[in-house]
Amino acid sequence: MKKKAELFFGVILVPIDFLMLVIAGFAAYFLRFGEAVSGYVPVIYEMPWTDFALIIFGSSIAMQIIFAIAGLYNLKGTRRIVDEFRKIFFACSTGVMIIIILTFFDRELFSSRFIILMAWVFSIAFVSLARLAVLYIQRKLFEKGIGLQKVVLVGEGNISRALEREIKINKGLGMQIVERC
Known part of the structure; x- marks a missing residue:
């Protein structure tokens, strides 16, 4: 039963992480173009959210490849929270650094530094919170004798x-x- 539980929790992290990365990207986008920020900092370059969605989905898939390389999808049983946060921080930072480098070479690709910065902060926060929730559920199942x-x-x-x-x-x-x- 343990192997099935490890596999389940290892596999479920992939779509959860993807969803959290997409939500982080859209949260950054809507924060930037919402009244809270655009009232203080005028919007010079506005990207339609449908175009932005393509960038977010592509970036989220690329980030998951970085997550896999960082060992965030390792199936080795229970994980330590500190190690998990460290890996999330470095994987998200690496992904955002790649995006910054790409925008440096092609300014037309994406020009909002605020969105990039907030997407980085939100991605670390949202992925970490989602993983904490999964870890909490896993521990509760352990307490009930499952897995x-x-x-x-x-x-x-x-x-x-x-x-x-x-x-x-x-x-x-x-x-x-x-x-x-």
């Missing part, structure tokens, strides 16, 4: 007993002792 990794505990000393106690108390670790040697 646990079966482990054999070896040893009879104090450390072994403390480890057994911790695994039994903290179901969120995702482990279940099936045998003790």
Whole structure:
């Protein structure tokens, strides 16, 4: 069951990340062209949202390739939150840096630095929050005994007993002792 759970949570991250990246892009776009910002900073170059949507969808797919290279779709069991945030930060930063470099060479492609900056901030925030939600759901399922990794505990000393106690108390670790040697 553990392998199925790992696979499920690994696969579900792909469309969730894509959705969060798209939402981040559109949030940046509508923030820039909304009254809150355009009232203070006049809009010089306006891109129709349909054209922007093509850029967002293409950029989101490219970002997911960067996410995969960064190891964000690794199926190696439970993930540490700090490592996950670090990878998200660097992957989003790498993707935005590539977009900045592309716009440097072709100014016609995209000219709003504000949208790029806000899309970067929103992408880190939205992907991180979505992954926190997935991790929360995964831990809650562990607590209900779903998707646990079966482990054999070896040893009879104090450390072994403390480890057994911790695994039994903290179901969120995702482990279940099936045998003790």
